[in-house]
Amino acid sequence: MQGTNQAQPPAEELAYRRICVVGGGAWGTALASVARHAGRDVSLWCRSAEVAEAIRDRAENPRYLKGIKLASGIKATTDMAQALHEAEAVLLITPSHSIREMTRAIAPLTSPHCPIFTGAKGIEADSGLLMTGIMAEEAPGRVIGAISGPTFAVETAADQPTAVTIACTSRATQPGSMAAARLAAALTTYSFRPYISDDLTGVEIGGAMKNVIAIACGMLHGAGYGENLRAALITRGLSEIKELAVTMGGSRETVTGLSGIGDLMLTCSSPKSRNFSYGTQRGQGLSDAEVFEGRPVVVEGRTNAVTVTDLARKKGLHMPVCEMVRSIVADGAPIGEAFANYWSAPIEGEPRALDFKIAHPATSAAHSRFGGSKT
Numbered sequence: 438m439q440g441t442n443q444a445q446p447p448a449e450e451l452a453y454r455r456i457c458v459v460g461g462g463a464w465g466t467a468l469a470s471v472a473r474h475a476g477r478d479v480s481l482w483c484r485s486a487e488v489a490e491a492i493r494d495r496a497e498n499p500r501y502l503k504g505i506k507l508a509s510g511i512k513a514t515t516d517m518a519q520a521l522h523e524a525e526a527v528l529l530i531t532p533s534h535s536i537r538e539m540t541r542a543i544a545p546l547t548s549p550h551c552p553i554f555t556g557a558k559g560i561e562a563d564s565g566l567l568m569t570g571i572m573a574e575e576a577p578g579r580v581i582g583a584i585s586g587p588t589f590a591v592e593t594a595a596d597q598p599t600a601v602t603i604a605c606t607s608r609a610t611q612p613g614s615m616a617a618a619r620l621a622a623a624l625t626t627y628s629f630r631p632y633i634s635d636d637l638t639g640v641e642i643g644g645a646m647k648n649v650i651a652i653a654c655g656m657l658h659g660a661g662y663g664e665n666l667r668a669a670l671i672t673r674g675l676s677e678i679k680e681l682a683v684t685m686g687g688s689r690e691t692v693t694g695l696s697g698i699g700d701l702m703l704t705c706s707s708p709k710s711r712n713f714s715y716g717t718q719r720g721q722g723l724s725d726a727e728v729f730e731g732r733p734v735v736v737e738g739r740t741n742a743v744t745v746t747d748l749a750r751k752k753g754l755h756m757p758v759c760e761m762v763r764s765i766v767a768d769g770a771p772i773g774e775a776f777a778n779y780w781s782a783p784i785e786g787e788p789r790a791l792d793f794k795i796a797h798p799a800t801s802a803a804h805s806r807f808g809g810s811k812t
C-alpha cells in the first residue's frame with residue numbers, strides 16, 4: 438500500500454540538536470553526558486553552583502557521580518533561563534516531589550513546541566497523578582514524555598551499555614510520535630540504546646512501583662532471608678504492577694519490558710539501588726534517622742509506598758507487597774510483624790487447611806529474627 442513504506446528520515450536529521458537537562462544530580466548528569474557523547478549541544482541546570490562549575494570546568498560531578506569522567510562540553514549553569522534558551526527538548530530529571538514546581542518554572546521559559554520528558558519515577562500524593570499527568574497540567578498543550586528503564590546512573594555515566602524506554606503522550610499522534618523518535622535519535626550512542634513506546638501509563642506505573650518492591654526485597658534481604666523469598670517478592674510484585682498498569686489503561690506487554698520487569702529486576706537485586714539499600718539497612722535494624730544521618734537521599738519508594746497503595750485502594754485493587762512496605766515505612770509496623778502478616782495471608786481463591794498465622798514456620802521465624810516489636 439502506498440505510503441506505508443515511506444523511508445524514515447536519517448537518524449541524524451531526526452535528532453534534536455539542542456537538549457536541556459534540568460537537574461544536575463546523578464541521573465540528570467548521566468543523561469547530559471550521554472547526550473554530549475551523542476554529539477548534541479547540551480545545557481544542564483544545576484541547583485548548586487559548585488556542581489555546575491565542576492561539570493563545566495572538569496567534566497565531573499563529585500557530589501553525585503564521584504570519580505566518573507563525563508563527556509566534555511556540557512554547559513552547566515545555575516541560571517534556568519540560560520540553560521533553557523532555545524532548547525529543542527527538555528529532560529526534567531529532579532526528584533518526583535519537585536516535578537510540579539519544576540514544570541511550572543520550565544514552561545514559560547521554553548517554546549510551546551518544546552517537548553518535556555521526565556526521568557522521575559513516582560506518583561503524586563493527593564492527586565494520584567503520574568509524573569507526566571502533573572506535567573500535562575502545568576504545561577498544557579505540550580508534548581510530554583518519560584524516559585525509564587533499568588538504568589543506574591553510575592553505570593550509564595561510565596558508558597556501560599544501557600537500554601531505556603522513551604514514551605510519549607499519544608505517540609500515535611504526529612507530535613508525540615515524532616518527539617519520542619527524535620529524542621531516541623538524539624540520545625543513541627554505542628552504549629546507550631533507547632526503545633520507543635506509546636504506553637506512557639504502563640511505563641510510568643512500572644517505574645513508580647518497582648521502587649516500593651525493591652524496598653521490600655531489601656528489607657527482607659537485610660533481615661537475613663534468602664533468594665527464594667526475593668524471587669517470590671519480585672514475581673508477586675510484578676503481578677501487582679501488572680494489575681495497576683492494566684487498570685490504569687496500560688498494557689501487559691509494557692510490564693514485561695525494560696521499564697517493567699527490567700527495572701524491577703535491577704532495582705530489587707543490587708546494592709547500587711538506593712531503594713534496595715535503604716530497605717537492607719532497615720532490615721538490619723536501623724531506623725530511618727540512622728539510615729539517613731541528616732543526609733537527604735532520594736528514596737522514591739518510601740513516599741510511593743503510600744501513593745501507590747492509595748491509588749490501588751481507590752481502584753479496588755489489593756497489593757499485598759506494596760501494602761506491607763507501606764505498613765512499615767508509613768505506619769511504623771515492625772518489619773517482622775508486617776512480613777508475617779503478608780506471608781500468612783490466605784491466597785485468594787485457594788482453600789487453606791491451616792491457620793497460617795499460628796502454624797506457618799515462616800511466621801515464627803520472622804518474629805524471632807526481628808526480636809518481637811523492636812524493628
Ligand SMILES: NC(=O)C1=CN([C@@H]2O[C@H](COP(=O)(O)OP(=O)(O)OC[C@H]3O[C@@H](n4cnc5c(N)ncnc54)[C@H](O)[C@@H]3O)[C@@H](O)[C@H]2O)C=CC1
Nearest residue numbers: 461462463464465484531532533535556557558589590735
Ligand atoms: N540515579 C539513578 O540511577 C536514576 C534515577 N532516576 C530518577 O531520577 C530522579 C532524580 O534522581 P537522581 O538524579 O538520582 O537524584 P539525585 O539525588 O542524584 O539528584 C537530585 C537532583 O535534583 C535536585 N533537586 C532536589 N530537590 C529539588 C527540588 N525540590 N527542586 C529542584 N531540584 C531539586 C538536586 O539538587 C539534584 O541536582 C528520581 O526520580 C529517580 O528515581 C531514574 C533512573 C535512574
Ligand SMILES: O=C(CO)COP(=O)(O)O
Nearest residue numbers: 586587588589710711712
Ligand atoms: O531507577 C533506578 C534504576 O533504574 C535507580 O534506582 P534507585 O533510585 O533505587 O537507586
